Amino acid sequence: MTIRVLICDELPVVRAGMRTLLDAVPDIDVIDTTDNGMEAIVLVRTARPDVVVTDLNLRTISGLEMIRRLGKEDARPNVVVLTRSDGDKTVSDVLHAGASCLLGKDTSPQELVTAIRAAAEGRTMLAPDIAQRLVTWFREQPDTMESAPCPEVTELTPREREVTQMVARGMSTEEVARELTIGVATVRTHLYRVRTKLGVRDRAQLVSLAYRTGLIQPAAHAPGYEKPGPQEDLRAG
Missing domain, CATH: 3.40.50.2300 (Response regulator)
Incomplete structure (x- = not known):
């Protein structure tokens, strides 16, 4: 492409x-x-x-x-x-x-x-x-994170929640489509509906809201998490 x-x-x-x-x-x-x-x-x-x-x-x-x-x-x-x-x-x-x-x-x-x-x-x-x-900065934050209330999250369908969680974990639109065996256009439609329901403008705000509301937990709280070592590549991607 x-x-x-x-x-x-x-x-x-x-x-x-x-x-x-x-x-x-x-x-x-x-x-x-x-x-x-x-x-x-x-x-x-x-x-x-x-x-x-x-x-x-x-x-x-x-x-x-x-x-x-x-x-x-x-x-x-x-x-x-x-x-x-x-x-x-x-x-x-x-x-x-x-x-x-x-x-x-x-x-x-x-x-x-x-x-x-x-x-x-x-x-x-x-x-x-x-x-x-x-x-x-993130490592200096308290380990316990309280979820912020967001009633609109309850309006998400199970599929919309699933797509949101996958995107919040860093998966691209194409990767989500492959994982769920659906079309890229369908993933984009789900994300558009999620943004509309939650009142967020873009992917960055969506990911932030997903963590703040407890829709997805930070890696430090996920099963199998290991704290990254100082030599790991720190560039996100």
Whole structure:
């Protein structure tokens, strides 16, 4: 499958360089580039890219605001963010806005290609230092997590619960379809209905709600869980 990509960056040299890099990858097709956040939204509506690769500094509206608005589109592309800032607020804002992958501007070409492929499959990838900080933060949280009430969860059908739990554990749409022996379109329909019932915009919010409501338990509470060692790869994917 060819991954259709839209590139957004304020610098022409960066856009041109990224396009040259990605055009050389057989399974990636760069459909367009822009330095304008509003134009990017129009291009998403008309060209329907699978993945948007963006900086946070754009004309007309910021990359962050663009990501938030894309989350409300019918054809929601997954977003890979490349940024020079990896401060805690930036990381929090980007992930809450709904981005799939967050990398630094010093990321390698291969890491960028890997992130685009991960985003196209509905998976997440973080720069190693960002992943390390998030893991450190998570390990510092209390072991006992109280479930937050969410009456809407009771409205989910058994199949919708099953799909939600599989997605929350990191499975892509295609993997869920194979596991349940159903079509990818059917999985997407289930996820759309779940998001509508629970009032969440995107996959990231859905996963967060699944954990907060106790619909799925963190790995530390699951049978057979072993605490990861310090040498394990910390990039999510």
